Amino acid sequence: MAGKYSKLNRQQIFDFFARLAEDNPNPEGELEYVNDFTLLVAVVLSAQATDVGVNKATRSLWPVADTPEKMLALGVDGLKEHIKTIGLYNSKAENVIKLCRDLIDKHGGKVPQTREELVALAGVGRKTANVVLNIAFGQPTCAVDTHIFRVSNRTGLAPGKNVDKVEDALMKVIPDPFKLHAHHWLILLGRYICKARKPECAKCKLTDICLYKEKTL
Template sequence: MAGKYSKLNRDQVFEFFRRLAEDNPNPEGELDYVNEFTLLVAVVLSAQATDVGVNKATKNLWPVADTPEKMYALGVDGLKQYIKTIGLYNSKAENVIKLCRDLIDKHGSKVPETRAELEALAGVGRKTANVVLNIAFGQPTCAVDTHIFRVSNRTGLAPGKDVLKVELALEKVIPEPFCLHAHHWLILLGRYICKARKPDCMQCKLTDICLYKEKVEA
């Protein structure tokens, strides 16, 4: 199946992920959270913002609002005071409060475990839903952000003209043993090694597999 969705062959794709797994057997996301609800809110807040920036804001938010009821009680204006250092905080505050209301009214204050139900919540798109499904519920989803989109296209792993095409291609090519952690490995690879402006090929363990034409090999 790799040949149709990847420029790498099946053995290369397996080796690609085998090396990532060997280097970091149990990768974790970099957003701070205390439960499924705070994870959902953190991911919503992280849109067009850095994980570091979100963590700085939520460090003081989680102790006072770690449930939908507590967050809803803050109200939009109250929440803004905690997240005003995050980009687009006005609209994000409104979405989070709406999200809390729906969780309370429609889901018994619990975070739903299906993509459709998650995407029906304010401020939650496919990428956010995939992150929550993967981290909170252990589902083998692949949330394609800018890092994964870049890595997938640059290396030839799963080329695509938009994030959905890359996501669907990754679902086809990622070997089953690596499905659960694949998106974490790819995000970390894109964030710290295969960076946007200047990939650090000298520190990459995949240069012999990668198809990037401008790569620098040791």
């Protein structure tokens, strides 16, 4: 199976994740949230924005709007005041308010636990749904962002021309013991070590496995 979806062999793939697991046994996302609902909103707000920027904005938002009902009461304009430092805040505010209405009307105010129901909500795409399913509900999903896309292609772990192909390949090749946390390990690797412009290969524990030819050693 690995040969079709990865340039690495099974043992290399296992070692790849075993080393990441050894280094960080219980990785966590960097978005701040207080419950499933605030996690969902935080991920929606993080599209084309940094986690740091989202966290800065939501520290004043969660104390006043940590449920769909409270967020709805805040309204679009009230929400905009809290998130106006985040990119695309106008459309995001409108989506979050629509999302709250749907959660109340269709899901009893609860965050649904299936991808199909999540992506039907305003502002929620497949990547957002995967993040929520993974973090909130412990489902072994892999949300492919720019970091994971880069790492998967650069290392040879799961090459693909678009995020859907990379996600499909990753779900085929990630060994079962590592599927729950793989998403976080790969994001953190891409964010802090395997950086876009100049990867810090000297700090990486995967250099002997990685197939990237232009290593910065």
